[in-house]
Amino acid sequence: MPTREVTVTRQKNEQTIAEAFTEFLEVTRLLSDPEAGLRTPAGKTLLAGGDATVRYMFISGASLTIHDMAILTAITGANPVGCADAGSVASMEIAWRAWAREHLAL
Secondary structure (H helix, E strand, O other): OOHHHHHHHHHHHHHHHHHHHHHHHHHOOOOOOOHHHHHOOOHHHHHHHHHHHHHHHOOOOOOOOOOHHEEEEEHHOOOOOHHOOOHHHHHHHHHEEEEEEHHHOO
């Protein structure tokens, strides 16, 4: 069973990621280059969150944007989107959610 200190640290990390994710969505909504979001302060915070960021992105209930997928690829090294689906954000999101079901304990 986790100690109180570990639980508090986990909650603080989750809060930090949630706040960075909200800021990231706002900052990237008008950017055309998905990679540009990685260089923003919020993007850097999400990258630093590593696996916790990946889990948050899938359990938050938010739709994935092209910028979110760039973060996921940068953290995981994965790119489950097939050539036929590239360019269709909806199809790309379906591919990422299938990847998450296979690779994460959600």
